[in-house]
Amino acid sequence: MAAAPAPARAQGAAPPATVLVRYGFDDDSVATGPDTFAVFRAAHGRVALSSAFRLSGYRSVEISDVAGNGDFSELQGYFPEQRSGRVFAHFALLTARPEEELNVALAGPKRFQLGKDGIAFWLATREGRFVHVSDSIPKRLAAVRAFVWYTVDMAYDVERGRYDLLIHEEGRDEPVVSLRDQPGAANQAASSVDMFSFISDPLEDVSEVTYYVDDVAIATSRAVAVPPLIAPGRRKLFVDAFDEFRHAEDTRPRCLPPASLADLGVEARDAGAVDGVLAGTAPAAPAASAGVRAAAEWRAGCAALEEGQAAAALGRFDRAASLAPGGRLYGLSGALALIALGSHAQAGERLAAIRGAWPDDAQYAVVAAMAAGARGDLPAAREAVRAAAEAGDAAAGERYYLALLWDGRWREAHEWALASARRQEAGSAAAAAWLERAGDAAFRLRALAEAKELYEAAAAVDERPSLILKLSDVAFLAGDVEAERRCRERYYGSLTEE
Amino acid sequence: MSSARIPALVIAALVAALPVPTSHAQTPLGDDALAQAVDADDLAAIKAAGPAVMSRLARLYPLSDETRRVRIAIAFYRLGWKSEEAKDALMADARTPNQALRINVQYALGRVSDDLAVVDVLLDNMQHDGSIVFRDKAACALAYDQVHLRPAQKVHLYEGLIRAMSDPKPDVRRIAALALQIQTGQDKGFHADDPPEMRGPAIGAWQKWLAEYRSQL
Numbered sequence: 001m002a003a004a005p006a007p008a009r010a011q012g013a014a015p016p017a018t019v020l021v022r023y024g025f026d027d028d029s030v031a032t033g034p035d036t037f038a039v040f041r042a043a044h045g046r047v048a049l050s051s052a053f054r055l056s057g058y059r060s061v062e063i064s065d066v067a068g069n070g071d072f073s074e075l076q077g078y079f080p081e082q083r084s085g086r087v088f089a090h091f092a093l094l095t096a097r098p099e100e101e102l103n104v105a106l107a108g109p110k111r112f113q114l115g116k117d118g119i120a121f122w123l124a125t126r127e128g129r130f131v132h133v134s135d136s137i138p139k140r141l142a143a144v145r146a147f148v149w150y151t152v153d154m155a156y157d158v159e160r161g162r163y164d165l166l167i168h169e170e171g172r173d174e175p176v177v178s179l180r181d182q183p184g185a186a187n188q189a190a191s192s193v194d195m196f197s198f199i200s201d202p203l204e205d206v207s208e209v210t211y212y213v214d215d216v217a218i219a220t221s222r223a224v225a226v227p228p229l230i231a232p233g234r235r236k237l238f239v240d241a242f243d244e245f246r247h248a249e250d251t252r253p254r255c256l257p258p259a260s261l262a263d264l265g266v267e268a269r270d271a272g273a274v275d276g277v278l279a280g281t282a283p284a285a286p287a288a289s290a291g292v293r294a295a296a297e298w299r300a301g302c303a304a305l306e307e308g309q310a311a312a313a314l315g316r317f318d319r320a321a322s323l324a325p326g327g328r329l330y331g332l333s334g335a336l337a338l339i340a341l342g343s344h345a346q347a348g349e350r351l352a353a354i355r356g357a358w359p360d361d362a363q364y365a366v367v368a369a370m371a372a373g374a375r376g377d378l379p380a381a382r383e384a385v386r387a388a389a390e391a392g393d394a395a396a397g398e399r400y401y402l403a404l405l406w407d408g409r410w411r412e413a414h415e416w417a418l419a420s421a422r423r424q425e426a427g428s429a430a431a432a433a434w435l436e437r438a439g440d441a442a443f444r445l446r447a448l449a450e451a452k453e454l455y456e457a458a459a460a461v462d463e464r465p466s467l468i469l470k471l472s473d474v475a476f477l478a479g480d481v482e483a484e485r486r487c488r489e490r491y492y493g494s495l496t497e498e
Numbered sequence: 499m500s501s502a503r504i505p506a507l508v509i510a511a512l513v514a515a516l517p518v519p520t521s522h523a524q525t526p527l528g529d530d531a532l533a534q535a536v537d538a539d540d541l542a543a544i545k546a547a548g549p550a551v552m553s554r555l556a557r558l559y560p561l562s563d564e565t566r567r568v569r570i571a572i573a574f575y576r577l578g579w580k581s582e583e584a585k586d587a588l589m590a591d592a593r594t595p596n597q598a599l600r601i602n603v604q605y606a607l608g609r610v611s612d613d614l615a616v617v618d619v620l621l622d623n624m625q626h627d628g629s630i631v632f633r634d635k636a637a638c639a640l641a642y643d644q645v646h647l648r649p650a651q652k653v654h655l656y657e658g659l660i661r662a663m664s665d666p667k668p669d670v671r672r673i674a675a676l677a678l679q680i681q682t683g684q685d686k687g688f689h690a691d692d693p694p695e696m697r698g699p700a701i702g703a704w705q706k707w708l709a710e711y712r713s714q715l
Contacts, residue, residue: 186683
């Protein structure tokens with residue numbers, strides 16, 4: 001990829017120390033992916049390399065849209081998340097139709113919504129003028145002229161959530177916009193950023209814009225190591241990225257559902273009342289039975305656990321247990337909260353104390369495996385759940401597979417997954433899920449042909465994005481450049497000169 | 499910028515469907531076929547008829563029973579094309595006691611219209627409807643579905659939400675504040691359950707913000 005100019009500094013900003021991404025769009029190889037960018041073409045719209053207009057080199061990216069197609073065109077880019085320091089964004093844009101809306105944003109992990117870790121910087125054109133959204137208010141800036149390049153430099157202070165903005169018009173020395181210390185898009189301090197977007201109009205679908213983007217660079221004032229791309233468009237293989245995500249999800253304690261009212265210490269006559277409480281459609285009345293009030297506490301505890309407030313969750317679960325001592329799920333939920341708090345010894349003690357209430361029960365085994373896994377004892381995690389898994393419990397079976405996988409016992413994981421797939425109804429989604437797991441284990445064993453076969457068999461039943469992207473990994477390792485690109489571009493699109 | 503485009507990311511790809519280009523070609527669809535497409539929730543067929551289908555759906559709406567009206571409201575919501583006729587048709591059911599119909603009508607109204615009368619009826623439902631569910635869903639519609647409002651029209655929406663943050667009903671204060679937070683990404687320190695003397699300064703901060711918003715129009 002040809003070098004774009006380094007990001008310029010806005011007034012008074014510290015110099016960039018690390019360039020996170022830089023695109024001049026002049027190289028032949030502009031691979032899309034989770035660590036570069038994705039391309040979304042609206043129906044009858046266009047996102048493509050173009051040599052019609054360019055600020056540097058010989059190409060830019062053309063983005064165009066048509067109104068009323070229920071879709072929008074977008075170039076969406078990714079860079080390592082920045083939670084501190086100053087982030088510098090530099091880009092150039094030229095619009096053929098200033099009266100048509102376009103939008104440019106820098107956002108964080110909560111993506112393109114206003115709020116903390118959502119949109120930090122938002123520049124647009126509306127009715128022939130630049131507009132920036134600052135403090136949640138669209139503020140009018142300079143007029144925009146057609147077929148003139150504008151160079152934008154923004155320096156965003158992440159901790160303070162404020163930015164400086166400079167916009168230079170081609171052929172003029174003085175900036176047409178020069179702003180200091182502006183509140184971020186939603187006026188949120190410490191709002192991190194990890195992606196950018198060049199888009200038409202994503203909401204109203206009335207824009208007929210055609211515009212060009214060139215020389216995109218994102219940098220930070222901090223000296224940070226940016227891992228290299230190890231495959232087209234990605235710094236890690238899709239299989240590893242999915243694994244990391246699944247590991248994070250699977251090790252995050254969350255409530256298990258009650259198998260019966262008795263698990264909650266609720267009597268049959270309260271079934272109607274407790275249904276409303278658990279569904280969240282009715283609060284527990286002050287005069288409700290202790291069982292119903294306990295269930296309400298448990299539900300609130302589960303919500304707190306989901307939100308990462310484990311201490312609050314533990315308090316709720318303990319109150320529920322006091323209200324309805326017969327509700328065995330409350331003790332188990334308390335153990336989950338202790339796991340989330342990292343109180344491994346206490347979690348173990350609590351599990352030991354309630355063991356008698358859960359004879360040969362798979363739910364207990366799953367929590368015990370989770371507790372063992374959380375303290376790093378993977379063999380114990382495996383053993384805790386093995387009997388329940390072998391008895392055919394689905395949740396325990398999955399947990400057993402994960403315990404094998406995380407422990408690097410890929411051959412056993414592979415065999416377990418294949419056996420589990422055979423136990424499912426042929427052609428069912430459950431069978432496909434197990435085939436994918438078997439494919440993951442085969443991939444780890446570098447049995448690429450088998451991994452491909454398993455992923456394809458799973459995709460024939462349930463064509464999930466994860467399967468196609470993992471097939472891209474298989475093709476990459478097998479040296480099949482065309483298949484790698486084809487699979488990856490199904491989700492990330494392609495940026496070519498059309 | 500819409501969160502609907504997150505599927506590009508690896509993690510979201512776990513759960514998201516492949517983005518499918520939308521056809522813009524317009525294909526003829528007879529009245530019977532249109533009614534069948536509505537009954538079958540066949541949005542692709544409805545959409546293929548192009549924006550002119552909105553008027554036809556609006557004419558079909560009052561002739562339909564409540565089950566089909568729910569389906570038409572959902573179709574309006576998903577199409578998202580601005581249409582005065584669609585708005586007029588839906589407004590007739592903006593206070594219906596039929597829960598499914600009311601909720602879908604409330605959601606669809608902002609997707610087909612930028613009329614301030616829509617904002618007013620939703621604000622009124624949010625504050626004064628006898629049902630907590632309808633109040634809550636009206637707030638949801640104000641938070642998420644007013645996609646055609648221009649900045650000057652949004653002032654009207656924000657004024658109404660800020661006004662509702664002084665409502666005597668705590669749930670109304672809460673949902674109004676939440677709708678405003680979703681719209682702006684901020685809360686300005688407002689907590690619906692705080693005593694009035696603590697809520698006052700936060701509401702003052704919102705009013706100051708609204709004045710600045712107005713000054714930028």
